[in-house]
Amino acid sequence: MTDESASASLLSIRHLRKEYAPGLPVLKDINLEFPRSGVTAIIGPSGTGKSTLIRCINRLVTPTSGEILFEGVDLTQLSGKALRLMRRRIGMVFQEYNLVDRLSVIENVLSGRLGYLPAWRSFLRRFPEEDVTRAFDLIDAVGLNQDFATRRADALSGGQRQRVGIARAIMQNPGVVLADEPTSSLDPKTSVEIMELLAEISTSRKVPIIINIHNVELAKRYAGRIIGMTGGAVVYDGPPAGLEHVHLKQIYGGEDFL
Numbered sequence: 676m677t678d679e680s681a682s683a684s685l686l687s688i689r690h691l692r693k694e695y696a697p698g699l700p701v702l703k704d705i706n707l708e709f710p711r712s713g714v715t716a717i718i719g720p721s722g723t724g725k726s727t728l729i730r731c732i733n734r735l736v737t738p739t740s741g742e743i744l745f746e747g748v749d750l751t752q753l754s755g756k757a758l759r760l761m762r763r764r765i766g767m768v769f770q771e772y773n774l775v776d777r778l779s780v781i782e783n784v785l786s787g788r789l790g791y792l793p794a795w796r797s798f799l800r801r802f803p804e805e806d807v808t809r810a811f812d813l814i815d816a817v818g819l820n821q822d823f824a825t826r827r828a829d830a831l832s833g834g835q836r837q838r839v840g841i842a843r844a845i846m847q848n849p850g851v852v853l854a855d856e857p858t859s860s861l862d863p864k865t866s867v868e869i870m871e872l873l874a875e876i877s878t879s880r881k882v883p884i885i886i887n888i889h890n891v892e893l894a895k896r897y898a899g900r901i902i903g904m905t906g907g908a909v910v911y912d913g914p915p916a917g918l919e920h921v922h923l924k925q926i927y928g929g930e931d932f933l
Contacts, residue, residue, distance in 0.1 A: 684708040684744075685883060686732070686851060691741035693727055701727050703907040705741070709851070709885065714877050716898035717887045720927055724907040725887040729855045732885070733765045734758055746850055763790040766844030766882075768873075770856035772836040774843075776829035780819065783828050783839050784810040787846030806846075813842040817872060834865035841872060845880065852877075854886040858893065866890065870897040891923065 686709040693702040702724045709715060717725050730736040732743055734750055743750040745761065753761055766787075767773075774783045788806050802810075814824055817838040828836060837857060844852050854873060858866035870886075874897045877884045888894050894901055895915040903911030903918070903926040911922045 685711040685746065687742070687744040688728075688732075689742040689744070691728070691731060691743065692739045693724070693731060693736065694739045700739070701907050702731070702738075705909060707902065707909065707912070709883060712877070712881055712883055713900060714874050714898045715883070715885045715900045715902060716894035717885065717902045717904060718889070718891055718894050718926065719904035721889075723904045725904055726855055728904070729853050729885065729887050732851075733762060733767055733853055759790060763847055764850040766847050766849035766852040768837070768840050768844050768852060768854040768857045770859050772828075772833075772840045772860075774828040774836055774839060777827065779825050779827055780814060780831070780839050781807075781810055781824040784813055784842045784846050787843040790847070810842070810846060813845055814839075816845075816876075817842045818868075832865075833861050834868065837861065837865075837869050838872065841869075841876065845876060845882070849882060852882055852884045854884060854888075856887055856889065859889060866893060873897070891918075 688705055688707040691702055691705040692700055694700050705728065717728065719725050727736055731738045732745070732750070734753070738751055741751065746764065748761060750758070750761060775786070782800070785800070785802050785806060788802060792802070811821065811824060814821065819835060819838055823831075823835070828839065831839065857873070858869050861869060870893050873884055873886065876882065886894070886898065895918060898915060901911065901913065901915055901918050902909055903922060905926045905928065910925050911918060
């Protein structure tokens with residue numbers, strides 16, 4: 676990898692390794708480059724390290740070794756305030772939504788700005804007027820009309836909750852969005868809608884999105900790049916059109932994936 680290619684990347688992962696138990700790596704020498712645009716889908720069987728990889732990027736999980744260079748900064752070397760400041764630039768969409776049920780939709784979306792506020796404003800949840808206006812705009816942008824703004828999060832369907840989670844992530848003005856199994860708790864129709872929304876947001880807002888997903892067909896339909904993992908290692912990295920039966924057999928370890 677040349678210095679020029681490294682500087683062109685938004686996110687560079689170099690020799691990343693994660694062990695939860697000594698000598699038993701969940702991630703084995705992962706090396707990946709992510710550009711400043713587009714949707715990337717990470718596929719692979721359960722337990723192969725997909726979620727661990729996503730969570731290492733935003734440091735919800737601490738890597739055992741290696742580098743994660745985001746906007747030129749090695750996230751593995753950060754802690755405390757420096758890590759909190761960098762996390763503002765990394766939006767996260769969760770499988771189980773991670774909304775605050777007792778809060779309204781607009782309050783959940785605005786929570787994406789908490790990292791940007793002075794401590795006293797964060798404590799009182801006093802948001803600038805421009806943030807409130809933008810939050811309402813994002814509620815519209817993710818397909819929820821203004822009537823949803825004052826509804827409690829626990830009154831929403833799964834698909835609606837995921838839309839709120841996406842709006843909250845975009846509210847951060849992120850340099851990248853990570854989505855950890857964003858469709859696995861949803862029915863097939865809603866899963867398609869959420870993937871369409873993520874792809875549209877990536878294009879319209881020019882933000883790269885990295886999605887950990889089990890559904891291979893959805894990955895092929897909506898991602899411009901697919902990373903296939905098995906046993907903690909990358910075994911395929913390329914366009915959806917290049918993902919063939921032989922690759923899927925290698926990734927999933929047999930014919931049962933069909």
